Amino acid sequence: MSVRVERGAGPTAAGDRGIPPLVVRDVTVQFGALKALSEVSFTVEPGTIHAIIGPNGAGKSTMFNVLSGVYKATAGDVRFGDAVLTTLRPHQIAKLRVARAFQNIALSGTQTVAENLMLGRHHLTAAGFLSAGLRLPKATKEGRLHGQRVREIAEFLELGDKLETPVGVLSYGDQKRVEVARALCTEPDLLLLDEPVAGMNAEETRRMAAAVLEIRSALGISVVLVEHDMGMVMGIADRITVLDFGRRIADGTPEQVQSDPEVIRAYLGSGDDTEESSA
């Protein structure tokens, strides 16, 4: 069942690119009376694949929304190097080379794959309304230059022959790959992948897992992964944080987490589950 994929270069490659660790400290998110996250802490070491898992409603997506600046944390902070992400707005976080692929595909269906991917280059480019509208040489040159890199990334994710296709007509699996490719087009230091293989078949899952490993080893970047596919998570993650009802119940290597009694109880359920939920 489990997907074994060859490990890439591993954590070593990250050091020379100067990628800082992502430090999440005591993050709490409260919506009215509901605590979606309570005092969650974990650290993503540079160049590692760090998975966040947990049952439905555990707070995984909320955590991603905090990391990318969409939600404000009620308490606690997230640091990426010197930057405190919890004080920044989403587009400022993107500038710090934190990229996110969405779980529920958030692409522009009427635009082509190439156009969607070019959006990933937004913070790396500068053409404004005037220079783009008047087609000044610097704007067209910039577009051409970045178009080449976009094509390269599209080919890496097997989208090379679909660049001119509107995203709306692509298959679900292809759209998922466009999501990941768009995030990759921002040249991230930290890549947030929200359920990249949800709804994919076994073969597609295997290929995506291979791609994620390849991204990490070729680029040496850190990857944070939210995923329900346990086979994939156990196969590629270096470290796993387990959430349940907004709390961190375990944190460790795949082997440690798999044998953790709390984790087993959260996933398989037990008699005192109701008591836990009221906490």
Added chain:
Amino acid sequence: MSDTATRTLGDEIVATPMAPASGRAKLLKMLVPLVAFAAMLAVPIFVEPFWTQVGFGVFAAAIGAIGLNLLVGTTGQLSLAHAFFLAVGAATYCYVSGESGGTATEVGGLGLPPVVGMLCGVALAGLAGLLFSPIAARLRGIYLGVASLGLVFIGQHLMNTLEEVTGGFNGRATPIFAVPGFSFGSSDPDLFVLGIPFGEAEREWYLGLFLLAAAWWFAHNLLRSRPGRALQTLRDSETAAAVMGVNVQAYKARVFLLSSMYAGLAGVLVALSIGAIAPESFTLEVSVLYLAMIVLGGLGSVGGAVAGAAFVSALPVIFQRYADVLPLLSQPGQGGLSAPQGARILFGLTIIAVVLFQPAGLAGLARRRPRRPARTTSVAPSTAPAQGSTP
């Protein structure tokens, strides 16, 4: 093990030249507008002034519709204030380039060259848009529509009360447009082309045509570039745009500013086209008609906005002219269905039909041919098994 590893991210850039087929399509794409433009240049030689007059009105509306479509169709921000920005452009032009005195009411004017007046009209409409843009930047969709509604009423009030600028309730005449050495009126200099006298209607046709071409070109370029992609993503998912690095508020503010500048230019041309300005030319109904143009033409499409503008602004005039031969329509003052009413009923029916059967509007009809990827030039390595076959 992983076949994706055959192509790594560190690979040299693999040059994938444009498919030859799409190269020819590209040439065709460039040629079609050029040929169409050349044909439009020749039109005044062949048709009577009535049609060039209608055409100038269409050009004016089309510029306004392109601007509104950038805001509503491309970015997904609803605005009902378009008539207000048209009014700002029109009134500014009349005041800056008009002469003081004249009619019964005390009308003021700076008497500056019309080109200056036109630029001031665009700039002041832009300024008005800029002043409103902090609100536009923080609201989304229908909420902005409601908030912008107020501007139309402020505009109506100002049109009625700022008599020195606008001529008040009775309005004022629009100064004739001119560039140094050439007037767009009926004379000065007298002009004959192939023996045909080129009067105001013919000259304004060219003015409108060139300005529309410029407005079209700018919007077209914008949509296919970095800011255009950001705006379209803003419409489809504001969160995704923000996370990808788009400063959402700044972009909403900027597109609102741009849209109001388009409206300002359209306002100047509308004033020239009618020959006078009055409050009734810039009512809420006008805003709604502009929305009708872009819905009919196709939301987010520049060409569609122009087609929609042609349909909505030319139809009542054409009905009026041919009221005696068209069934169901009556001459003015004879009771029964008047031409504008007939046109409005037809708009209503057309909008219902478009929404039901062709949501992409007139632009969608032109795009009926399905776009398909150039499979012949696939660059996928042959070792890779067929992919994308998801359930």
